[in-house]
Amino acid sequence: xxxxxxxxxKTSYRADSVIFPILQxxxxxxxxxxxxxxxxxxxASDYLLSGILIPFLVLSLAALGLNILTGYAGQLxxxxxxxxxxxxxxxxxxxxxxxxLPLIAAMLLGGLVAAVVGVAFGLPSLRIKGFYLAVATLxxxxxxxxxxxxxxxxxNYSSSGVISVSELQVFGIALDTPASxxxxxxxxxxxxxxxxxxxxxxxxxxxxxxxxxMDVAAEVIGIPMLKTxxxxxxxxxxxCGVAGSLWAFVLLGTVDPQxxxxxxxxxxxxxxxxxxxxxxxxxxxxxxxxxxxxxxxNQAGQLLxxxxxxxFLSNLEMMIFxxxxxFFLIVEPLGLARLWQIxxxxxxxxxxxx
Amino acid sequence: xxxxxxxxxxxxxxxxxxxxxxxVKALTDISLDVREHEVLAIIxxxxxxxxxxxxxxxxxxxxxxxxxxxxxxxxxxxxxHLAARQGIARTFQNIALFKGMxxxxxxxxxxxxxxHASLLERALWWGRAEREELRERCRVEEIIDFLEIQHIRxxxxxxxPYGLQKRVELGRALAMEPTxxxxxxxxxxxxxxxxxxxxxxxLDVNDEFGTTIVLIEHDMGVVMDISDRVVVLDYGKxxxxxxxxxxxxxxxxxxxxxxxxx
Numbered sequence: 001x002x003x004x005x006x007x008x009x010k011t012s013y014r015a016d017s018v019i020f021p022i023l024q025x026x027x028x029x030x031x032x033x034x035x036x037x038x039x040x041x042x043x044a045s046d047y048l049l050s051g052i053l054i055p056f057l058v059l060s061l062a063a064l065g066l067n068i069l070t071g072y073a074g075q076l077x078x079x080x081x082x083x084x085x086x087x088x089x090x091x092x093x094x095x096x097x098x099x100x101l102p103l104i105a106a107m108l109l110g111g112l113v114a115a116v117v118g119v120a121f122g123l124p125s126l127r128i129k130g131f132y133l134a135v136a137t138l139x140x141x142x143x144x145x146x147x148x149x150x151x152x153x154x155x156n157y158s159s160s161g162v163i164s165v166s167e168l169q170v171f172g173i174a175l176d177t178p179a180s181x182x183x184x185x186x187x188x189x190x191x192x193x194x195x196x197x198x199x200x201x202x203x204x205x206x207x208x209x210x211x212x213x214m215d216v217a218a219e220v221i222g223i224p225m226l227k228t229x230x231x232x233x234x235x236x237x238x239x240c241g242v243a244g245s246l247w248a249f250v251l252l253g254t255v256d257p258q259x260x261x262x263x264x265x266x267x268x269x270x271x272x273x274x275x276x277x278x279x280x281x282x283x284x285x286x287x288x289x290x291x292x293x294x295x296x297x298n299q300a301g302q303l304l305x306x307x308x309x310x311x312f313l314s315n316l317e318m319m320i321f322x323x324x325x326x327f328f329l330i331v332e333p334l335g336l337a338r339l340w341q342i343x344x345x346x347x348x349x350x351x352x353x354x
Numbered sequence: 355x356x357x358x359x360x361x362x363x364x365x366x367x368x369x370x371x372x373x374x375x376x377x378v379k380a381l382t383d384i385s386l387d388v389r390e391h392e393v394l395a396i397i398x399x400x401x402x403x404x405x406x407x408x409x410x411x412x413x414x415x416x417x418x419x420x421x422x423x424x425x426x427x428x429x430x431x432x433x434x435h436l437a438a439r440q441g442i443a444r445t446f447q448n449i450a451l452f453k454g455m456x457x458x459x460x461x462x463x464x465x466x467x468x469x470h471a472s473l474l475e476r477a478l479w480w481g482r483a484e485r486e487e488l489r490e491r492c493r494v495e496e497i498i499d500f501l502e503i504q505h506i507r508x509x510x511x512x513x514x515p516y517g518l519q520k521r522v523e524l525g526r527a528l529a530m531e532p533t534x535x536x537x538x539x540x541x542x543x544x545x546x547x548x549x550x551x552x553x554x555x556x557l558d559v560n561d562e563f564g565t566t567i568v569l570i571e572h573d574m575g576v577v578m579d580i581s582d583r584v585v586v587l588d589y590g591k592x593x594x595x596x597x598x599x600x601x602x603x604x605x606x607x608x609x610x611x612x613x614x615x616x
Contacts, residue, residue: 013488013491013492013495014484014488017487017488017491195477195478196477198476198477198478198479198483199473199476199477201479202469202471202476202479202483202487203462203465203466203469203471203476203486203487203490204473204476206455206459206462206463206466207463207466209452209454209455209459210452210455210463212452212454213451213452213453213454213455214450214451214452214453216414216434216450217446217450217451217452218452218463219414219433219434219435219438220412220414220434220435220437220438220443220444220450221435221438221443221463221464221466221526221527221530222435222438222439222466222467222530223435223463223466224435225435231473235473278454
């Protein structure tokens with residue numbers, strides 16, 4: 001009843017092309033951001049921050065990266081974790097080899113390195129499509145994991161292959177508490193999500209979607225295939241790379257190729273499939289689903305503690321998790337973001353549907 | 355026929371085009387020319403090579419023999435997007451819209467060549483990026499007005515009925531501000547009113563913007579009404595070329611296509 005756009009008239013194309021054209025949406029998003037930025041760090045426990053919220057934010061960013069490539073540009077990829085690894089290791093090496101380099105600069109450089117690597121592994125996309133391309137990106141996953149383990153230079157010849165990160169500070173503020181790490185992650189993710197939204201509503205986003213929906217027609221109306229696809233790979237890998245360095249630096253405090261294995265790539269792919277392919281919001285919803293649901297199920301399982309054996313309980317969690325994924329895909333193949341959109345369309349009419 | 359319409363010089367000249375797919379000869383030694391500001395119809399039975407001819411003209415197919423000369427420039431191998439940059443636009447027989455995008459976004463893709471903002475400007479929605487988006491939006495709105503599709507501008511094209519999708523596809527081609535517009539069966543599957551609307555749009559485009567139009571159409575009434583000249587293909591060969599009335603009485607054409615009165 002309160003979700004109405006009546007009375008909100010657009011009198012310029014500028015006003016018509018804003019990200020949230022409906023006033024209520026703007027208020028809601030603003031309030032949500034404010035709450036996440038002010039209320040959550042003050043109230044949340046350390047476990048909630050570093051065990052749930054930071055992983056959720058970082059994986060949202062990685063899912064956003066994959067969504068740009070797969071959801072918007074239509075290029076299926078199974079190498080997102082590899083590009084995260086490139087970002088993490090590149091950031092680490094920049095910090096290590098250029099003393100005094102600020103964290104943010106190192107992360108941006110790490111993202112750029114990931115973008116370059118992404119473009120290199122995106123080159124096959126000019127010839128192959130769909131599942132075949134997914135297999136080609138799988139090569140990136142295996143190759144990068146192998147290279148990072150094989151060549152000691154990347155890990156600074158640390159014997160275990162695990163490297164620890166010292167001093168973390170941004171503009172002189174040390175990131176030493178879960179709350180400060182959370183706020184930093186939130187800001188990075190929010191800025192990059194805004195940038196992603198701007199990109200997909202610009203001409204570049206339209207070119208991506210045109211290539212996704214019908215590549216012959218895209219070429220006939222003058223969209224260069226090579227440039228469009230490779231830009232998608234570059235931007236997507238940049239996002240994954242930044243997510244990777246956040247994962248290593250802010251969350252784990254160590255960098256380890258094992259943290260970015262094929263399992264992680266699949267996890268990110270599931271996030272966008274469940275959240276919504278071709279939707280910025282979907283990346284966040286999907287990450288929330290994949291990260292939060294096992295925890296919720298686990299907590300719910302604790303209630304049964306004692307009644308059934310622990311191993312049965314963990315198997316049950318997995319089964320419910322898998323069942324829910326299938327359920328959501330049957331109910332709405334376009335993901336949670338689509339459900340959200342349908343709910344909003346219904347809400348605009350409710351409670352007077354005529 | 356509009357007396358003001360001035361048919362000018364030859365703008366596109368295809369000479370001795372032969373196109374084969376393996377053993378299948380799609381086009382054999384076809385020469386045709388297109389004059390400025392004219393409406394040229396290509397007709398012929400199914401499989402005559404009409405669509406292949408359009409694909410050769412805008413660079414999707416590369417003929418084994420022959421050359422295409424557009425505005426004095428010869429090209430043998432050219433990618434479709436370079437042809438687009440030269441001002442050749444087209445629509446497809448089976449609608450080739452971008453299904454996941456709105457009408458507005460679909461037509462906006464036709465303005466792609468006018469957008470030059472850098473990646474960073476686009477990410478920030480700042481400076482050139484925003485200026486260009488708004489400028490092109492104005493231009494696209496003119497096309498939306500022209501085609502009378504204001505009410506559906508925000509609708510995803512996948513949800514539109516067939517006739518409107520065809521109209522949106524014409525809009526996307528017009529957004530490229532083409533000098534040569536190729537229309538592959540723009541009226542297939544339409545009812546009479548939709549056909550009349552489409553004819554009106556095609557003639558208006560030709561009149562107001564002076565766009566040269568090459569169209570493939572099966573509806574003989576439409577072809578004879580709106581075209582200045584008709585080229586007839588059959589089995590990949592050209593069997594007729596001339597004004598509609600001439601072609602209508604050409605015995606080869608009658609035998610191959612129009613059929614004789616019994």
